Amino acid sequence: MNPTLFFYTLFLVFIITIGTIATSEDVVYDVTGKKVLNNVPYYIGPVVWAKGGGIKLTDTKNKKKVCPFYPVQDPAEVNVGGQFSFTLVAKQEYLLTSHILGIDSGYSKSSCDQSTFWQIHDAEAKAPSNLMTTGGSFDSSETCFQVVDYPKPTSSKVHSYMLQHCPSFCGAGPHTCFNVSIHEEKGVRYLASSGTPFEFVFQKVK
Template sequence: MKQSPPYVFLLLLIVTTHSLFSSTTASEDIRDSTGDKVLNNAPYHIGPVTTAKGGPIKLTDTINDKKICPLIVEQDPSADNIGGEFMFTLFGKREYLRTSSGLSIDSYSPTGECDESTYWTIPDAEGSAPSNLITTGGGFDQAITCFQVVEYSKPTSPSVHSYMLQHCPSFCGAGPSTCFNISIYIDNGVRRLSSTGATPFEFVFYKVTSTHDSM
């Protein structure tokens, strides 16, 4: 019986391994509320699928009537407001945003008197509030600013492209190897984004139609 050369088995092993890896890390283009592809490194609003689930995401520079810096990322209580502008930037040059891919989130422009970096960060994803809340103050491509967007497993509406956010420090070379689902943490009635919570926050990308204050 004629035997295959050793390099044939090596090639088969590489192809099989690549297929298994690809099946678990498949990524797709992210779509906004209108079904269009979301651009990489471009400003968007993000908010819940329906107004019944509250308003859009924004930054705040005040807690309990006191100014804070860095800023905190929270959900606006009013669905009538437009929310902040945020840029999701992949670690790599692509035209469109992709799911299951490492990225950083920028708050687009400085707000108020706070001179901290505008990148989203979680100082301690395994800690408790306030250290596990999403704030500004990080740098691009750091472990504490490493996130990914994934499809929401049980969307509120099958006709809407909805997603959830995960904090993945290990994607940037440090921290826990797991990814933390981003949920809503309620503090005295205020809804803030956090790495702990029972239910991941389901959100949709909305196109920016005009320039406005992110607060």
């Protein structure tokens, strides 16, 4: 074989191999070790259920009805929370880390006619302006999120993750990503863009 052709072929094999490895490492897994499907309902909750259960929506804040809704952590440790779909902007079969996505709550039985996609209006602000709500437009700077591996997992037995809000990846906004965290206010645990990152796991809806 021509030496030039040989090294060119070897280079292509190397690139394909590296690409395959990278892709397999990017896949998100649920608590049972199965790959998380793109745009399919899942529950998300903490690794250790000590301060509450899974994430759900609430239509009440400070004892008043609100629209759009707020994603909050259920105070009851036994509750898995609500069902949410994580939808990649790029079409894929499985959810991938560090890929832009939107989070859809699905429509509930309510008079609130706002969009069901999660959003953060102003990630650089302080609460309540940086709290997560529904009402966003898919693939916009307000609804631009990514799932990343949690840097120091609580348990080595399950795959745990955190959310990041990255406005500039989908349009205008700060050229940085903000860790989605828990912000406690009057006993209610909201999701917000400041504080210690919220570590969570995926559990497929049966």
